[in-house]
Amino acid sequence: MAFHLACQMYEPVTISDRLFLELRRAILTGELPAGKKISEPELSAGYGVSRGSLREAISKLENCNLVTRKPNIGARVVTFSVEQLLEIYQIREAMEGMAARLAARNMSDHEIQHLRMLLERHKKAIDDPGITNKADLERDADLDFHFCIIQGCSNERLLRMLCQDLYDLVRFYRYRLNPGFSPTAMQEHELLVQALERRDGEMAELLMRHHVRASRDRAKVRLQEMTPEELGLTG
Numbered sequence: 001m002a003f004h005l006a007c008q009m010y011e012p013v014t015i016s017d018r019l020f021l022e023l024r025r026a027i028l029t030g031e032l033p034a035g036k037k038i039s040e041p042e043l044s045a046g047y048g049v050s051r052g053s054l055r056e057a058i059s060k061l062e063n064c065n066l067v068t069r070k071p072n073i074g075a076r077v078v079t080f081s082v083e084q085l086l087e088i089y090q091i092r093e094a095m096e097g098m099a100a101r102l103a104a105r106n107m108s109d110h111e112i113q114h115l116r117m118l119l120e121r122h123k124k125a126i127d128d129p130g131i132t133n134k135a136d137l138e139r140d141a142d143l144d145f146h147f148c149i150i151q152g153c154s155n156e157r158l159l160r161m162l163c164q165d166l167y168d169l170v171r172f173y174r175y176r177l178n179p180g181f182s183p184t185a186m187q188e189h190e191l192l193v194q195a196l197e198r199r200d201g202e203m204a205e206l207l208m209r210h211h212v213r214a215s216r217d218r219a220k221v222r223l224q225e226m227t228p229e230e231l232g233l234t235g
């Protein structure tokens with residue numbers, strides 16, 4: 001199950017559900033640029049939906065922190081913020097470390113086997129020269145891996161906090177940074193799986209914290225390489 005659907009935790013049922021997923025994809029991929037003002041007449045005409053359905057979809061995007069709304073200004077796509085990005089990594093380090101510790105105790109053997117399968121599939125895909133969209137594949141595979149551990153912690157509140165409040169923003173930034181997936185990160189995933197297989201919660205937490213910190217450091221390097229125009233910090 002792909003992370004962006006798994007974390008959504010429901011299939012689209014209403015028009016506003018479908019529109020929410022379409023607008024969410026457009027924001028995450030940059031089709032709707034960071035900071036863009038949301039025009040209700042333009043979007044309702046473009047998607048062929050009522051203003052009421054559009055407003056429901058925008059409210060859901062607000063709940064995912066992908067849209068901000070200010071009085072007398074209206075709704076805008078969230079802007080790229082280096083400070084917010086680094087804050088997200090700080091939160092992830094603490095919360096995902098806790099999730100890994102709980103997952104070592106609460107994941108079933110089947111769930112750990114599934115995590116191992118995801119890891120092996122990811123390794124094979126990286127080595128497959130026939131795959132052209134490696135950046136998208138690596139990004140989704142990495143988030144799938146993290147989601148399985150978060151889900152396996154069996155703490156519904158922690159799951160909601162990470163998936164509903166945080167991980168759409170994680171995807172928002174990762175699409176723009178596009179840092180790639182390093183061989184070191186794959187080794188870190190391997191060590192995490194081994195700790196979970198041993199049911200070593202303390203080691204799993206330490207490894208997850210280290211993994212997220214290392215990811216933050218790679219993001220910092222990528223930020224230094226990018227221009228303000230590439231980051232969407234101008235205009």
